[in-house]
Amino acid sequence: MHRRTQIIGLLLLGVAALAFAWSPALRAAAHDFLQGFRFRRLLIVPYTFSMPAATGETLSRILGEDLTFEPVEPRMVQSLSEAEALLSFPIRLPAGVKEFITLQVMPAASARWTVDVGHLREALHAAGADEVTIPDSLHGTVLTVTVGPVLLATFEAEGNPYGWAQAPLPVYTMQPEGDIRPLAEAAMRLMGMPAGEARRLARTVDWQTTLLLPIPMAPGMTVAVESVSLGDREGTLFTFPQAAHTPGGETLPVRFLLWHDEAFLYLIGGPGAEPGRLIAWARAIR
Numbered sequence: 001m002h003r004r005t006q007i008i009g010l011l012l013l014g015v016a017a018l019a020f021a022w023s024p025a026l027r028a029a030a031h032d033f034l035q036g037f038r039f040r041r042l043l044i045v046p047y048t049f050s051m052p053a054a055t056g057e058t059l060s061r062i063l064g065e066d067l068t069f070e071p072v073e074p075r076m077v078q079s080l081s082e083a084e085a086l087l088s089f090p091i092r093l094p095a096g097v098k099e100f101i102t103l104q105v106m107p108a109a110s111a112r113w114t115v116d117v118g119h120l121r122e123a124l125h126a127a128g129a130d131e132v133t134i135p136d137s138l139h140g141t142v143l144t145v146t147v148g149p150v151l152l153a154t155f156e157a158e159g160n161p162y163g164w165a166q167a168p169l170p171v172y173t174m175q176p177e178g179d180i181r182p183l184a185e186a187a188m189r190l191m192g193m194p195a196g197e198a199r200r201l202a203r204t205v206d207w208q209t210t211l212l213l214p215i216p217m218a219p220g221m222t223v224a225v226e227s228v229s230l231g232d233r234e235g236t237l238f239t240f241p242q243a244a245h246t247p248g249g250e251t252l253p254v255r256f257l258l259w260h261d262e263a264f265l266y267l268i269g270g271p272g273a274e275p276g277r278l279i280a281w282a283r284a285i286r
Contacts, residue, residue, distance in 0.1 A: 042211050042260060044225050044236050045201065049192040049216035055127060059190060062123045069111035074104040074152060087149050092166060094268060095284035100153040100164070108148035115141040120186060129189035131199070134182050141178060146171045157277075162270040163256075169265055180207050192216055228257070228275070230282050235259035237275055257282055 077083045080091055086105045093100075117139040124132050150167040174180060185202035189195065191214060205212060215238075217223060224239040240254040256269030257278040266285060268278055 042213060042236065042258070043205065044213050044215065044238075044258075045193075045197070046215040046217055046223050046225055047193050047197060048219060050219065051127070051192040058126045059123050062119050062126065066116050066119055067111065067113050070109060072107045072109040072148075074106045077103045077105055079103070083151060087151060089168065089264075091151055092264075092266075092285055094155070094162075094164060094281040097155050097157065097164075100155045101161075102154045104152040106148050106150035106152060108146060110144060110146040113143045115139060115143070115183065123190060124186060127190055129186070129195065131195055132182065132186050132189055134186060135179075138178065138183065141183070142173075142175045143183070144173050144175075160270065160272060162268060162273065165267040167265050168263065169260065184212075188214065228279055230259055230279065233259055233261065233282075235279070235282055237278070238269070239275075261285075 075086070077086065080100075080103070083103050083105055084091055086107075115138050117134055117136055120134050124130060124134070147170040148167060150165060153164045155162055155164060181202045184205070184207065185198050188198035188201065193214060193216075201212065215223065215225075222241055224241070226237045226239070228235050228237050236258045238256045238258070252272040254269065254271050255273040255275060255278060256267055257275075258265070258267050259282055260266065266282070268281055
């Protein structure tokens with residue numbers, strides 16, 4: 001899907017730019033969704049994305065004028081002290097990791113969507129999502145998200161590569177405050193989610209306590225998503241069964257563990273990563 005259409009989904013559903021140094025990259029994030037938001041739960045929803053490229057271009061043309069954002073590029077840094085000066089928060093290292101191989105800082109970035117009901121209805125029609133009803137009262141609603149800054153790093157443990165990301169929980173606002181459900185359903189449909197799943201989530205998610213992280217999957221791509229206990233917290237383990245290959249042609253699973261505390265969201269993982277090790281690292285972060 002075209003980037004502008006994706007950004008609209010980010011505004012509503014909290015998909016932020018946490019990227020790792022190898023392919024495939026996993027992008028994710030979280031924080032205050034609406035004024036009065038009480039973050040309690042991160043809900044992961046993988047789904048098969050199916051939308052022709054031409055449709056994405058059409059959606060971008062229709063909605064592009066309603067969206068403003070400034071792209072940011074990661075900055076390579078040489079030391080933890082330099083990274084912390086740019087991030088303005090203390091960096092946490094996985095237990096036993098004394099140094100990172102690479103360090104990048106993704107500057108904070110904001111995106112803003114001013115809802116034009118006519119444009120949105122036209123876009124939904126183009127996407128074959130006429131079942132979504134957008135009330136006239138939502139015209140002029142402004143949704144804003146500020147993401148980052150984000151630490152992106154790599155390290156080695158026992159000769160294996162890993163990626164590490166740390167970021168403040170992103171800040172979301174909706175002005176004026178109102179019923180987010182029609183816009184959430186619209187965003188999920190414009191991101192290529194099937195109609196039934198988008199409607200079910202829009203109507204059943206507690207939007208004042210839950211941040212939804214949709215993971216669009218290419219046809220034929222699979223991912224296993226598992227909730228794991230981290231003691232007083234809960235994490236989500238992603239396993240992409242055949243996402244990496246060794247130089248000898250051996251297929252390796254790629255695993256990432258995502259979790260958050262009161263202030264930050266964390267992501268750690270890599271090709272061939274063992275779940276037990278990722279969980280141990282997460283439990284040691286305080």
